Amino acid sequence: MADQNETQRKYKEFMDLLPLTLNLAGLPQSESGRYYTQEQIETRLSSIKYAYKASRTLVRELVTK
Numbered sequence: 001m002a003d004q005n006e007t008q009r010k011y012k013e014f015m016d017l018l019p020l021t022l023n024l025a026g027l028p029q030s031e032s033g034r035y036y037t038q039e040q041i042e043t044r045l046s047s048i049k050y051a052y053k054a055s056r057t058l059v060r061e062l063v064t065k
Contacts, residue, residue: 001042007058013056014052017055017056017059019051020058020059021048021051022048022051023054024051024054024055025044025048025050026047026052027044027047027049028049
């Protein structure tokens with residue numbers, strides 16, 4: 001039960017930070033009908049991961065001050 005609550009908390013935190021994360025990542029929208037290659041997807045995923053870490057850090061700093 002505690003693991004499930006922790007998973008739900010982390011999911012909610014991720015979803016709350018998603019708009020800021022995507023803004024920080026600065027990735028353009030794909031064109032309609034055009035698909036990314038596997039390499040492009042991996043590059044975009046890396047950008048989102050780094051942006052998420054930065055978002056979390058920023059929010060935690062602001063909340064604790």
